[in-house]
Amino acid sequence: MQKKRVTLADVARLAGLSSTAASMILTGKPDTRLSADAHAKVHAAAASLGYRPNVAARALRTDKSRSFALISDYVATTRFASGLIRGALAAAEEAKHVMLVLETGGEPARELQAVEAALDRQVDGLIFAAMRAREVFVPNISANLPVVMLNGTSARFPAAVLPDEYEGGRTAVRLLASTGITSSIVLLGHNPDDEKGLFRSESIARRIAGIRDEMAARGLAFDAELSCWNWEPTHGYDLTKAYLAHGKPQAILCLNDRLAFGAYQALGEARLDIPGDVSLVSFDNDELASYLRPGLTTIGLPHEAMGRRAVEMLLGRQKAGEALIVMPSVIRGSLRMPDATP
Amino acid sequence: MQKKRVTLADVARLAGLSSTAASMILTGKPDTRLSADAHAKVHAAAASLGYRPNVAARALRTDKSRSFALISDYVATTRFASGLIRGALAAAEEAKHVMLVLETGGEPARELQAVEAALDRQVDGLIFAAMRAREVFVPNISANLPVVMLNGTSARFPAAVLPDEYEGGRTAVRLLASTGITSSIVLLGHNPDDEKGLFRSESIARRIAGIRDEMAARGLAFDAELSCWNWEPTHGYDLTKAYLAHGKPQAILCLNDRLAFGAYQALGEARLDIPGDVSLVSFDNDELASYLRPGLTTIGLPHEAMGRRAVEMLLGRQKAGEALIVMPSVIRGSLRMPDATP
């Protein structure tokens, strides 16, 4: 009952040629000397039989499998991962590759297992995605397989795709400056004095550096810098509420959208209007940035573009170097228009 | 320089046995008659060489690849997909399988390509995940491969994993009833008169049926039923605001968390206290439900459990039947405590 898979030999037989010929023609070898007639016959036969090459057999012979593995610490940390995966899948699909997705929870033992599982399947390249961008532990890879780090870095594997956080930080300040506000500006999420000796991640360090450099370049200074370790809405709320007890900000630069969300809540309770009384700008372009009223202007993390770029690096055999992906400005209603107040 | 992969023949040679023996021992065939001594020698040799079987070669021979494919329409619709993927990955990992993830955007041409790509790789099972749960188009699968629908249904493939929406709907009403509120209850997101002839999805239909049955069973009725097609925050906001112009609700039953989010915004602007003035309950357990103040009580979508269950069905060769996964009640602060008002 079960139709047997059609094999290359079947195609060759139908075309009246050897399987060598069929193989060469179908894989599109450039230097072959087979006749145009042979090409036509083989292609016709393959089409009429609905031939699909057996990937396992091909992989066995060539050690290539037209597949990549994406090994990430967390897939679930949703706001982060799925854009990366989406972009990577799309780029892989365009190159007629397939993506194995593996999750490790950041545990070295599972990382090792994941790498071995991928290697066993003869993947043509490995992407290590880190949801929290920092130096990532990566097990030894025996083969000289292309590896790219996605949203993280590793001393051992110099190819990396990262958001251009430094430029993003500068852009956020530029956006804020475009409102004309020059004083009572609050930074929400970081205070260097409170965080001495702590290290968040390279990405965040660059984001903050960009902010500070652009502030300095414009002769601007923060009225306050409010620190908290986890950038969750509740901390944004608490810090903003506490600040409002003493001062009234004109602008708040939030280090991520969840902090900004908390700030919205506190400002709303204090009956302050956004952007009439207070302007906000933030980072990440989280889903919730579009849900807020008014919409939150934010510097987006270009996840999908990053995912795409990672597989492009794999395909292009670019072995080293950092690819910095530009962070888009997502303009919504949380910044006062410059002409609105003279 | 390049170490060659160690092969089964190497193991056999080191153990002083044939590769047949090595194969049988390492794959753990039950009916073999090889001596305990042989077993020990082969295992020792394999361990000392760090032998890992070549999956391609094995797949070629056996037509099994220890891998599944998860084909979804959208991965990016984040609030939905990543829990499914996470659960599926975890369950696959436990069974020492690997997961190919493919995205189709719901386009039939890409679905077909995805299925073929998966079939070419000799996957041992297919999961079709639908982000919007409805009848799903699925290309013809030639082989008799196990297929399970995840968060969707298909006439052709009767094995499906779905959230138990009916029971979830009833639970939401029970939770609401536990506050003691019996009047001025608003349903946000559906009105049968406004949606005649429209069909959202089977899942949502069950959710609504559960709500209505439990309401009826308790002799409760909605004061108003507000309809909108897309369940986005902005619609929740608009509908709630419009309703507040006429009436004052005691409770709002929201059909998802994003609608509830919009309702929060409108209630906040109207200076109504949650849960003092208005109680809310909702569905999905979106990330943002925990960000709201007070936290939103919601009936969660059990994505991770669903993903796990799908691969368990694949592994167990359960060929048919609907697995209904219970939706957890996530209790936060948006419901008035029953003793708070006598």
Next chain:
DNA sequence: ATCCCCTGCTAAAACCATTTAGCAAATGCC
């Protein structure tokens, strides 16, 4: 002693595509 069965193992085929080496015929060159 003969026959049969069981134990413990192995040779070789099979899976399917790619690739190397090479063969026969046709063509080019002087």
Next chain:
DNA sequence: GGCATTTGCTAAATGGTTTTAGCAGGGGAT
């Protein structure tokens, strides 16, 4: 016409595993 080269194609080896068929030797039954 004689020789070298090119053209157009194929036989056979290869990759690593599983599996079928079967071999050699020992022991028990007759």
